[in-house]
Amino acid sequence: MTKLERIGADLKRAREKQAEWNQRVKDLENRYREEENGVIHSMVHAANLTPEQLAQIISLAAQGTVGVYPQQNTVSDYDKEETENKY
Numbered sequence: 001m002t003k004l005e006r007i008g009a010d011l012k013r014a015r016e017k018q019a020e021w022n023q024r025v026k027d028l029e030n031r032y033r034e035e036e037n038g039v040i041h042s043m044v045h046a047a048n049l050t051p052e053q054l055a056q057i058i059s060l061a062a063q064g065t066v067g068v069y070p071q072q073n074t075v076s077d078y079d080k081e082e083t084e085n086k087y
């Protein structure tokens with residue numbers, strides 16, 4: 001076997017391995033995506049969210065306002081009384 005034939009054989013084996021690894025990467029990506037979707041589904045199910053509520057949460061997350069509630073931004077009557085009594 002000549003040097004060129006050996007290199008050609010190595011190249012053929014390398015291409016076969018590359019095809020195997022490419023397929024393995026695709027399989028792992030699919031398994032990862034399926035598991036990720038399962039985790040998301042479990043979280044939504046556990047929170048008992050409707051599709052509309054989930055859409056609203058995703059919209060708020062895109063705006064960066066998840067966890068901010070209007071009542072947290074307003075001052076209650078009790079807080080107003082305490083502030084007025086301090087002065």
